[in-house]
Amino acid sequence: MYRYDTIDKEFVADRANEFREQVGRRLAGEITEEQFKPIRLMNGLYLQLHAYMLRISIPYGTLNAAKLRKLAWIAKTYDRGYGHFTTRTNLQLHWIKLKDAPDILEHLAEVEMHAMQTSGNCIRNITADPYAGATSDELDDPRVWSEAIRQWATLHPEFSFLPRKFKIAVSASAKDRTATRIYDIGLAMRRGRNGELGFEVMVGGGLGRTPYLSHTIREFLPTRRLLSYLEAILRVYNRHGRRDNPWKARIKILVNQLGAEEFARQVEEEWAKSDHELVDLPDIELARIRGHFAKSFETLPARSEAFEAAKAADPEFARWTRHNLHPHKAPGYAIVDVSLKTPGLTPGDASSEQMELVADLAERYSLDEARVNYQQNLILPHVKLEDVPAVWRELKAAGLATPNIDLVTDIIACPGLDYCTLANARAIPIAQQIAERFADDEKAEEIGELKIKISGCINACGHHHVGHIGILGVDKKGEEFYQVTLGGSGAEDAALGTILGPALPYEKVAEAVEQLVEVYLRERKDGERFLDTFRRTGVAPFKEAVYADVH
Amino acid sequence: MPTYIKLTQDGLTTVEDPFTFVADDDQYIPPGDVILSLARFQTDGERLLSEGRAVGVRVTADETVESLAYDLPRLSVVALEFPKFRDGRQYSNGRLLRERYGYEGEVRAVGDVLREQAQFMLRCGIDAFEPADGSTPEAWAHAAGRFRHVYQRAADERVPAFVLRAERQ
């Protein structure tokens, strides 16, 4: 993984010092809360319902043992022994004290981490394929480009006060594991006619009050022109994005108001006027960054007898391997998904002890690497097949071996009204109730791939628009209600969901999901996922089942 | 005479402001050097310049510096107005003035100008400041020099990390 050099280290140290000074000025009354708020937000510090919340950046979801241990230690020392992994692959600590925040940033800096640009109207943490460097279906390692973007975006002097927040995702596979189409900019690597690599540049995706999938504004951008092209997009947005209304300030609104073609024309015009060489990284720097991500794998047979024997001996282990294991590019290795979705617990939450365990496993079995994905799960990307049984046993002992990746209980949920001041309704208990109804592993497996995503408000941190089943918390006269959408997808077949019908009361949501699943099981044809069945039948049979008793 | 902070050969210092800002509804234009709105400049600028005065233009965040392009060589000051701390449009205007139009006069930040923006402003080619938070030149310099490194090129002379790294190799 990328390791800081002296420059990077001094940079985060300077940032921590700056924030310490700013907190001091705030506590001394030298600056008002109104002035301080954008400053603390630029350092990931929110004031939520019960306390401050610190959102720690996990660049493109990549962690190692030292980082995970530090996060565990910070959660134990300054928080309440747990943290929440988010759909933007960051970690949120919910019980932070303002007076501790500068110390925490210093501790983070010790392990080459920070909380910069995890909030505020700036370029946020970059998202990349969580299987980067491990999966066989990638054209290149997207982390190289993500790290290049991360550095370019860090305290960018022109783009730190944008009309609104700005999120960039990078994918290098045909399979989209980062939901690129719902990003302000989605970059999907493609191979050009002569074999060279470039990006399809998609702009203007986003969820929230006005959900849009992005438009492709350039089919092929040579990789080395990435940063200058991003600079052109950001400049057009910074100058012309709306600032009169925060609900209309995202780039998706600008792109859709101008039309994708006109927006693309303006970007191309701006780009043509700029001196690309001044912005784009020289090959030597790209090579330096790339070097950090190089990994060598042992030469192993593709098949591990020990692994096969363990599967044959233990159906529980075998079930887990069916769902939580993915092929690795190196023979004899596997990518292991660590589910943070134990039915009944909080989606995306991990205790300090669990973080420490995953750190140990990463160090012992996964070439010192772990990842976070936007589904709020962890990943051990490079595990030898022969080690998989041992890894599973340790995960199981820590409650981290739920065999449910992409299944009905692998639910995305934002913190919702239990923590967040923006929320209208709780998301976590809804997820818990649904998961408990499908807690039987066999039942969940029988249902197959089904992505449920829950947001506690229209800001859509829980990606509800792109859930196969999406659930949005709304406030009806002070009571929690939930609007259900069907047929969304954040993957390569991206789509926004269709509203099922009138919002349901809190008590009815889990039951309704069960009814939806029953309709699917009744209607499905060979090999169809929930999403496929929905796409074939349309909303009618589902609607009928859920609202039958209303008539 | 009012003062403001300016980047000079001696660093950031307090200097006296010889310019008077003329609001659009002011009937009377005082003698001496003046800063006008873009609209006012378009009607009165020619005449005032021909009188031998130094003239500056104050650009709001809604306005773009492209509309000044042909007049820039004649302007002593371009004042970029920040309506709010969090309104970042003027950073683009600043860079365009310096990098695209090669403007060498004073670029002054006015409006909601806080020391937290000092580094960003300097990097975007702004070299004069009317702080709204009462910052001294020392406080401004401290905030502007907070970071020993930068990661990207902008309108200033700072050398980005990737260049330093390439030189070291």
Next chain:
Amino acid sequence: MKGLTANRLIDGEVVFWNAGEWVERFADIEMFEDAAAAEAAEAHAKAQPTVVVDPYLMDLVEIDGVWIPVAYRDRLRALGPTNHLQHGKQAEGGKVVETLQHAHTAARSTGRINLIKRK
């Protein structure tokens, strides 16, 4: 009936106003029948920018003989998150906490306008 609440600047703790002091337990909140007195307290609080953040008055409602916030959001602030009952003010238990926990349905959303703009 109204009560005054805020978050403490230094640690973010939810606090309630009682006769010029900020207290941590909702059960100890001062209740204002008189709007003028409530507003006077709010004005005091707003003049303490280095002590609290975003002070605001919340409406209270009587349920089972206990006065609790009308807004569900304010009830959660007085309790803690429902996914971790051992965290937050609810851990202490007691009659007021129990009333808050069981009073789901009577909630209205007044008062949250003050909070919703917060980040």
